[in-house]
Amino acid sequence: MTQSFPKREFLIVGILAAIVLVVLPCLNAFTPPESAFHVSTFSLSLYGKYLTYAILALGINLLWGYTGILSLGQCLFFSLGGYALGMHLMLMIGRLGQYKADIPDFMVFLEFPAKYPETGGLPPHWIPFKSFWFAALMVVVVPAVVAYIFGWLAFRSRIKGVYFSILSQALTYAACLMFFRNDFTFGGNNGLTDFKTILGYDINSPGVKRALYLCSGGLLLLTYLFCRWLTSTKYGLIQRAIRDSENRVLFSGYATANFKLFVFVLAAIISGVGGALFVPQVSAINPSEMTPAKSLEAVVWVAVGGRGNMLGPIIGAVGINAFKSYATHAFAEQWPYIIGFLFIFVTLFMPKGIIGLPEQFRTIKRRIQQRNKSVDTPAESAVATTSEGVAK
Amino acid sequence: MKKTSLSLLKKLFPVALATSLTFSAAAADTVKVGVLHSLSGTMAISETSLKDVLLFTFDEINKGGGIKVGGKNYLIEPVVVDPASDWPLFAEKAEQLLVKDKVAVIFGCWTSVSRKFVLPVVERNNGLLFYPVQYEGEELSQNIFYTAEAVNQQAIPPVDYMLAEGKKKFYLLGSDYVYPRTTNKILKQYLKMKGIPDSDIVEIYTPFGHQDYQTIVAAIKAFAAGGKACVISTLNGDTNIPFFKEFANAGLTSENCPVVSFSISEDEFRGLPAKELAGHLGCWTYFMSLKTPENDKFVKDFLAWVKDPKVTGVDFKVTGVDPKGRVTCSPMNLSRIGVNLWKQAAEKADSFEVDKVRAALIGQKFKGPAGEVTMQENHHLVNNVFIGETLPSGQFKVIKTFNAVAGEPFSEKFLK
């Protein structure tokens, strides 16, 4: 929780960024497939997916770790960003679909041409998404607007704590049901799939996959730096003050609702951007990304990684998903046990998550040392317990 | 002792060792095959049985000497993964199977959306996927073989039957997703062709996992009050239980309002109050109760296998097979048929290469438990279709058979 950017963290982030942004893509591009050092396009794309999850986790962390708002609906914004870009990609399929029609397949099948004859079957709100830049703008605007409206309603009436969590869950659940409906014009349960091109390039080519990966890595780094900067400003101070005691901040004359709203919208935008990068790498999106369970899972990544600092959530998101990728293959029948017990273990024994481990070890070490000499200095151990109490 | 023989072997056959080391020392040549079915999450209810029957089929083939390709006998080595009812994970696991494990073929997927997520992956990597569950059609990928029932194989025959039984009013009830919507759209068009007015067709959808069917059942009761009504249900597996419990409790029976269900097979029956469902109808390309020598063997062997599950000849530990109360059903049969068709095609092509196998698959025939099937140009099967009445035992009694119905994925072709 240090305010400045300590050298050690700078070093770690630098090394990680170099590996993610330079070494891995180079290994993918410049080594022959049979080489032991080769990173396949599949792996790279998979890492790219983890990185977009990490972006989502950073958004959650900004909300939960720094402002104390636990939203159980962040995947809604993630999906909205994804849908916004997905719509563009859907329109870019052109006549390569099953029906060789100008409009996406599901629209042909659901008889949209009869419903929207004046546009040849394309619902009016889909038309601007033909432009990539409009879609890119919407990736930011749609989550932001939804978050603004919901946040404005919620924070204005001072809904907080667990009420806010459950309410955000209701929001994403309602949206999920909405998107499942075919009449909602977003492809229903099958969602948006089978994209062919992005900005004119073949979306399945290794080059594009690499570029998408680099975008995800780059954006993650930018998000990281931005969050890092934001939390170290005076603004970040108020944020944390709200987390620790909102009323005191309120009574000090700050409009906490506005601060919270700002953070909420910001987190939604971050999630949306993550979602927009997720979709082309997975080549599909459907409403099940909005189910409450998904958002809950994302919260769990943050908790496991360690909230309240910026590296923890990234470690949690990448770590758990990488582990899941491995375990669903290696222990197809048993992995839910492993991951379930992992969550329990982390919650019980690692309250600060993975990132807090070194500190935890240091505390234990210090305590053992203290115990060795505590016989004559009881006062010191009392101080240690109080500081621990504050740190919780 | 072992060490010396190994080192001797190493000198003599360096290549043979390299392959055999990856598998068990005793194994002959093996070919990896992917199994992509959810073993956890909501879809595990249905998909776990398909994993079981696939492993059973691999065991069957391995016992019979494996697959003869290039003058050698290859045993099937399964690679089982758990996509956990999570669609992006389906795409990831499919790619992992193709790229990392380099499997020759994947058998898997249940829901349409999981197939939609896997489709770009198999096309991108030129893989091969066999899809065994009845679906809405309107799709044809060069990399997917649909052993599943198409709408014209599963939905049209029972409606014909209902019309012949004198039914005049149709209540189309489904879960709100693409398969029911598509099926009902086609059925509505078809019923209109048969002279049923719009006013006598009702179309209703409920969300996934819907638990409360009170209102709908009350509406059906009112709908059926005038007689000559039936329900065509495309509710997905899980929601059938609250629906049928409510249905039976409201005093509706197969006598006063029969229900034709497209997604209840023998396997789903295990969780359903079978005695309350007696007399309702199902339509599939296979029933466990079929009396053919092939089916008798299939059922007997499978029921024996679940008691002692293993895959002969390869180092693979089978876990998580439920030994009790097991049945066979159409998706399971179609999974098994898929494996056998693939085996025959690989033998015919004398290769596991996807392009060659794909070419060899067209026109491939297999005499399965429900009669002979043929793979068509359009990657769908010609299959016998059966309408069955449910019995209190949870089995179906065949009441009508349609021979050699050709699966057609695109509705515009068969509605003409």
Added chain:
Amino acid sequence: MDMAFLLRRIVIFLIAAVILSSLFARGQDTNEFRRILAAAVIADDGDAQLEGIKQLINSSDELVARALAAWRLGELYVLTTGADEKIPILLDSRLDEEGRARAIRIRDGEYLKGETGEEKLFLASDLTPADTTSRLRRTIKTMLDLYAMANPMPRMRRDAVVKLGQEQNPDYLPHFEARQKIETDPEVKRALNEAIQLTRMADESAAVRNPAIIALGELNSINSLHFLKQFRTTATNDPAKYGQETIQALTASIVKIENHIWWGNVVGTVFRGFSLASVLLIAALGLAITFGLMGVINMAHGEVMAVGSYTAFMVQGIFGTGLMFSLFGNPIRIKGFGLTGTGFDAYFVVALMASFIMAALVGLLLERGIIRFLYKRPLESLLATWGVSLVLQQIFRHTFGAANVQVDSPSFLSGSFTFNGSPIGFNRIFVISFALFIVYGTYLLLTKTSLGLQIRAVMQNRNMASCVGVRTDRVNMMTFALGSGLAGMAGCCLSQIANVGPSLGQSYIVDCFMIVVLGGVGNIVGTVTASMGVGMTNQILEPWLGAVLGKIIVLGAIILFLQWRPAGIFVTKSRSLEG
């Protein structure tokens, strides 16, 4: 071609003649009907078969009825003997070890015997079933319905009468009238009356027709509404033929019946609203205690419910035919008592108690093992219990199989009665009364017992309670066990209306949290009110908007409602600023 056709006609004529002449010659003795049936089964021509079956209208022979029913299901077989003679047979229901059964010859009802006089045994799969067509099956069905009018079970009689009435076939009128004279059951009597009026409604003469139409209106005959409406359309299109009087009578009756149905719908909707509210309440009550009172965000609440459902499944197995499951891969077989009837039905009562105990034990383990370390960090209980829910789901899957298991309804919970056409299920009535019962029980426990006093004390101020000597540790434990036990009972109760499978809990968890929060955390009355509100709104909206949109609107309404009352319907008053 022509010759063949002629020949066929001649054959039909001959068969019909034989049948008819035999009828006239010998009257209607039992064997006669059997012979007619046997002849019809092997007749080559569909029309002749139909004619033959229609002859059986006056038969009261049980074998004929059985054979007809079997024919319809494809269980009537035709045995071809050496002399190319075709013998229709029926297999005995008793099978030997190899699945073979004796064969009953339809012609005379005798068992088929071999040359030495021993009874011959057959395997069903070796025999050829007699052919049927859908037309034939329908005729058979009608015949069986006519027989069913004499069925000992009133419900079967009623269904048969309703069905026959809807055919509006004047040929059946004498049968209805004959039956009406001897019928004692009021419901069947009513159905007979309806059937008679419905059949008369189709009469050519207005003098017969109009009183029948009025009578149907008087009877509030919902089953006839469709026919009345259809008739009105026909009549208004051709008023000259049917006359104004008929049209007026039709309109009056339709209005009357629709009015009747409207009331039924109102009562039905209210009932369904109560019933859904009760389901939500039962599911959420446990959570109202563990989450509402204790502040533990138990994401495994749904799985604790599943523990209750699976307990019901196990108790059912023990009372019934036994059960088998695998514990960590080891198959375990438990022998059942093999009870049937009322003895078996009693399983449910035991299951309710057992599910409470089992779930409470699971809750106890959970509290001791995990939750008690997290009272100071309530949000983190969410993460740990999420892990617990994953583990529990997989345990269910590996213990009871991935498929849903079947929990039978005891007979006293099956069935329904109708109010003006709206079905009111007994299981629903049970759910409503059960909800009332457990809410009242919980209320008593919390307010009238010393444990309740302690619970409330600890929940309001843990430290203070501890200071005045309450053993908070123990109270926490008991409270969590109580909440879990209630969830288990909920699972047992819901096994009667919904599915029991490994991911059962997932379908309730979001709703449960929503209900508790909407009602106001820490307030049981709030939970009751919230589930009433949500259940009612949902059921009122569903007929108009459909199930999906209805649910979305309810969710939207909850979000908006909480803007107005940010801490739920009932706010627990507290002097602490941070609440």
